[in-house]
Amino acid sequence: MSKLLHPRFVIGTSLVLAVLLAAIFAPLLAPYNPAHQDLLATLAPAAWQHGGSVAHLLGTDSLGRDVLSRLIYGARAAMLVAVAAATGAALIGSLLALAGGYLGGWVDWSIGRAVDVWMSFPPVILSLILMTGLGTGLFNVILAIVLVDWTRFCRVLRAEVLVVTHRDHVAAARLLGFSHLRTVLLEVLPAVLPLLFTLFALEMGIAVVVEAILSFVGLGVGANQIAWGQMIADGRQAVFEAPWNLLAPVLAIFATVAGCNLAGDGLRRALDLDTTRA
Amino acid sequence: MSLLTVENLTVTARVGQGGVARLAPVLRGVGLALDKGEVLGIVGESGAGKSMLGRAIAGYLPPGFSVAGGRVDFNRRNLLAITAEARRAMLGREIAFIPQEPLSALNPVRTVFSQLGEHYTHLGIPRREHRARAIEALAEVQLPDPESLLRRFPHQLSGGMCQRVLIAMAFASRPRLIVADEPTTALDVSVQARILELMAALQRRAGTAVLFITHDLRLAAGICDRLAVLYAGAVVEEGGAASVLSRPLHPYTRALELANPALSARRGLMVLPDHMPGLAALAEATGCRFAPRCPVRSHGCAEREIPLIGDDRRVACQYPERTLGITPSAPAPPHRAGTGEALLSVEGLGRRFRVGGMFRRHGVTALEDASFTLREGEFLGVVGESGSGKSTLARLIVGLDRPTTGRIILAGADVTKGDAAARQIRLANLQMVFQNPSSALNPRRRVGSIVAQALEAAHRPTVEREAVAAELMRAMGLDPALVSRLPAQLSGGQRQRVNIARALAARPRLLVADEIVSGLDVSIQAQLLALLARLRAGGIALVFISHDLAVVRHLCDRVIVMQQGRIVEQGETERVFASPQADYTRELLAAAPPDIGAPAPTRLLAIPPPAG
Numbered sequence: 001m002s003k004l005l006h007p008r009f010v011i012g013t014s015l016v017l018a019v020l021l022a023a024i025f026a027p028l029l030a031p032y033n034p035a036h037q038d039l040l041a042t043l044a045p046a047a048w049q050h051g052g053s054v055a056h057l058l059g060t061d062s063l064g065r066d067v068l069s070r071l072i073y074g075a076r077a078a079m080l081v082a083v084a085a086a087t088g089a090a091l092i093g094s095l096l097a098l099a100g101g102y103l104g105g106w107v108d109w110s111i112g113r114a115v116d117v118w119m120s121f122p123p124v125i126l127s128l129i130l131m132t133g134l135g136t137g138l139f140n141v142i143l144a145i146v147l148v149d150w151t152r153f154c155r156v157l158r159a160e161v162l163v164v165t166h167r168d169h170v171a172a173a174r175l176l177g178f179s180h181l182r183t184v185l186l187e188v189l190p191a192v193l194p195l196l197f198t199l200f201a202l203e204m205g206i207a208v209v210v211e212a213i214l215s216f217v218g219l220g221v222g223a224n225q226i227a228w229g230q231m232i233a234d235g236r237q238a239v240f241e242a243p244w245n246l247l248a249p250v251l252a253i254f255a256t257v258a259g260c261n262l263a264g265d266g267l268r269r270a271l272d273l274d275t276t277r278a
Numbered sequence: 279m280s281l282l283t284v285e286n287l288t289v290t291a292r293v294g295q296g297g298v299a300r301l302a303p304v305l306r307g308v309g310l311a312l313d314k315g316e317v318l319g320i321v322g323e324s325g326a327g328k329s330m331l332g333r334a335i336a337g338y339l340p341p342g343f344s345v346a347g348g349r350v351d352f353n354r355r356n357l358l359a360i361t362a363e364a365r366r367a368m369l370g371r372e373i374a375f376i377p378q379e380p381l382s383a384l385n386p387v388r389t390v391f392s393q394l395g396e397h398y399t400h401l402g403i404p405r406r407e408h409r410a411r412a413i414e415a416l417a418e419v420q421l422p423d424p425e426s427l428l429r430r431f432p433h434q435l436s437g438g439m440c441q442r443v444l445i446a447m448a449f450a451s452r453p454r455l456i457v458a459d460e461p462t463t464a465l466d467v468s469v470q471a472r473i474l475e476l477m478a479a480l481q482r483r484a485g486t487a488v489l490f491i492t493h494d495l496r497l498a499a500g501i502c503d504r505l506a507v508l509y510a511g512a513v514v515e516e517g518g519a520a521s522v523l524s525r526p527l528h529p530y531t532r533a534l535e536l537a538n539p540a541l542s543a544r545r546g547l548m549v550l551p552d553h554m555p556g557l558a559a560l561a562e563a564t565g566c567r568f569a570p571r572c573p574v575r576s577h578g579c580a581e582r583e584i585p586l587i588g589d590d591r592r593v594a595c596q597y598p599e600r601t602l603g604i605t606p607s608a609p610a611p612p613h614r615a616g617t618g619e620a621l622l623s624v625e626g627l628g629r630r631f632r633v634g635g636m637f638r639r640h641g642v643t644a645l646e647d648a649s650f651t652l653r654e655g656e657f658l659g660v661v662g663e664s665g666s667g668k669s670t671l672a673r674l675i676v677g678l679d680r681p682t683t684g685r686i687i688l689a690g691a692d693v694t695k696g697d698a699a700a701r702q703i704r705l706a707n708l709q710m711v712f713q714n715p716s717s718a719l720n721p722r723r724r725v726g727s728i729v730a731q732a733l734e735a736a737h738r739p740t741v742e743r744e745a746v747a748a749e750l751m752r753a754m755g756l757d758p759a760l761v762s763r764l765p766a767q768l769s770g771g772q773r774q775r776v777n778i779a780r781a782l783a784a785r786p787r788l789l790v791a792d793e794i795v796s797g798l799d800v801s802i803q804a805q806l807l808a809l810l811a812r813l814r815a816g817g818i819a820l821v822f823i824s825h826d827l828a829v830v831r832h833l834c835d836r837v838i839v840m841q842q843g844r845i846v847e848q849g850e851t852e853r854v855f856a857s858p859q860a861d862y863t864r865e866l867l868a869a870a871p872p873d874i875g876a877p878a879p880t881r882l883l884a885i886p887p888p889a890g
Contacts, residue, residue: 177732
């Protein structure tokens with residue numbers, strides 16, 4: 001498909017793929033053990049800066065740990081959270097959206113009101129409260145994001161489901177003998193998939209940011225895990241001596257989120273059927 | 279000196295993807311002349327380029343379209359050469375337009391007065407005169423109570439009222455030329471007749487010239503002085519309206535006329551094969567563009583294109599003398615006496631909807647006390663205008679909606695409740711064909727998968743599905759190779775056949791068809807009517823919902839006339855059309871465009887102005 005070669009999609013997917021590969025092959029790619037401390041070489045500058053060396057390409061942090069290695073290992077937490085949280089939120093959200101939009105009536109009404117109430121909480125506060133209650137840890141970060149962000153999927157998809165459900169081919173499928181389940185799976189769901197993929201990609205970016213925020217305030221994946229948010233919190237103290245301690249994870253987050261957004265946008269354009277084409 | 283002369287006008291469109299864009303001629307060397315106070319009809323099916331003519335005059339071609347040559351002289355000035363400002367000054371003042379979709383042509387958030395006033399300001403009428411002018415103008419287009427109408431918003435008016443407001447706007451500047459592009463296509467039959475009569479009256483009084491663009495030969499026959507028939511971007515025949523209709527010289531004109539079912543009697547139809555070439559095909563076409571579909575073509579037609587020749591009557595055909603010899607290719611469908619067993623009985627059926635918000639809810643009756651019986655193999659027509667309850671009736675019969683009162687008996691079993699048992703009875707006996715194939719066909723399914731969907735629902739194996747799909751495609755006159763296409767890659771007529779094929783795959787005894795030929799071109803409509811007539815040989819029964827009386831007359835054995843949710847008349851088609859009993863039926867029949875050659879009606883303004 002030529003539409004998949006759109007620069008937006010190519011750049012976005014490359015960025016996300018790069019981060020994903022870094023996460024998977026972290027032990028092979030990282031030059032050092034990310035937890036190894038070299039207290040004789042703390043806050044070493046990046047290779048291209050004055051006094052830097054190729055031994056530590058991005059320098060070391062205040063405990064003498066290799067920043068590049070920590071960055072690569074940090075991608076693991078980021079990607080795990082991104083994929084798992086987006087999957088969870090998409091599952092819950094689209095299930096309820098399909099139920100509400102297709103069945104209508106009181107089912108739709110109840111789900112809609114639940115979403116309204118849910119969305120009236122500020123998302124960051126809600127996730128902070130959840131994390132306080134649940135305690136730190138990778139699984140709990142994922143759970144908190146899913147619990148906060150399923151509404152995003154639900155509300156947007158429900159509107160689309162509603163439109164598709166009222167198309168005549170859905171009624172025709174019922175008249176031809178399709179059960180409700182098959183009608184939803186074969187006639188309604190395929191039409192909303194492009195939107196679902198787009199939302200999924202956007203949600204991955206959001207999850208990366210939320211994970212960083214939670215780790216930054218110390219309510220994230222926990223002290224024994226390496227996370228970009230934690231690196232930012234650590235790097236903040238020595239920002240003038242070793243700026244790359246801070247800049248590297250910030251740029252990593254930026255690249256990942258931008259990649260997700262671009263990929264999602266490109267995916268939507270590629271998958272959206274041009275039904276008006278003659 | 280003519281008011282408007284179009285000379286050798288050529289408009290091209292870019293087609294093709296990527297780097298290999300080609301130019302397709304949408305209009306080719308079109309030449310026309312329009313005198314003061316004359317009504318010139320531009321007749322053609324969709325894709326003929328008739329709307330492009332109007333848009334070229336307005337200087338408003340869609341993106342990708344451009345004028346490649348020729349000139350359009352209005353009042354001795356070439357509209358294609360003047361500046362945009364000069365043209366803007368002329369449009370709305372000397373040339374006015376009446377659009378196809380009255381509701382979308384008005385701004386929904388502004389009152390009628392505010393929009394009329396804006397137009398008056400453009401015309402340079404002082405503000406203090408606006409109100410008096412507006413009231414006078416609305417009274418002129420026979421809108422009741424103009425004073426209060428000025429405060430209303432477009433959504434509070436009916437389509438016909440909106441079109442009257444737009445006509446009032448178009449005539450406000452006493453223009454010399456009005457371009458009306460399908461001005462009544464979006465309106466109901468009875469409203470359509472009144473709007474046309476109104477336009478004709480205003481046109482005669484003000485001596486305005488009108489370029490009347492339409493797909494409907496019958497409509498054009500009633501209102502136009504002269505006719506130009508367009509096919510694939512070129513004028514194929516031109517002349518005085520009466521002469522073109524009574525003695526067509528081009529085979530396409532003759533075929534168009536014969537493709538229309540008649541209102542006065544059942545007759546055979548001319549069914550042309552295939553459809554008009556699309557943009558991509560136009561880029562490559564040579565020779566006479568109509569030759570591939572022409573019933574009287576001979577050698578050389580496909581190679582040579584004849585220019586438009588003649589003085590008063592012009593025709594672009596090598597063998598015009600053969601045209602009158604063309605006779606209908608499909609015989610009139612036979613009548614079937616209602617002697618079979620009752621297949622569907624509807625008793626006292628009614629449907630009320632609750633509308634409004636959480637408070638102030640009130641009921642709206644969509645259907646009330648409908649009763650009729652349909653026998654095996656019978657074709658039943660349901661006619662009525664929009665809002666008459668036709669579609670509600672169809673949805674109740676097929677079980678997409680439940681009635682609030684009454685009973686539905688299908689094949690001897692009560693299916694009113696719509697429970698699992700009723701669903702099984704419906705599945706075994708009836709299917710529905712929906713109006714709009716672009717909504718009724720899942721755009722993501724391949725044609726083959728759509729056609730065999732009933733077998734998919736019954737969990738039949740793939741081999742069987744493919745075999746049935748291919749068989750049905752052939753039965754519908756479609757190339758079985760199309761099964762791998764997506765619906766968007768088919769033409770409108772092909773899509774509607776796929777739509778019908780899918781319903782037939784379930785082997786129903788009763789087919790409910792909701793407006794399935796409306797919105798299609800007459801030659802495509804004729805193809806589908808011939809197809810439906812062939813189906814009846816298989817013994818299928820049909821509930822055929824339509825607003826087109828002539829089509830119902832052509833196809834159906836019995837007819838039901840509906841008005842505002844009630845059945846006002848029902849009976850044998852011949853009887854109802856020959857001696858209608860209900861006032862409303864008579865009104866509908868009077869409003870329908872008369873058959874070509876029938877005496878011109880003079881009655882229209884005798885009908886009191888509409889209430890809504």
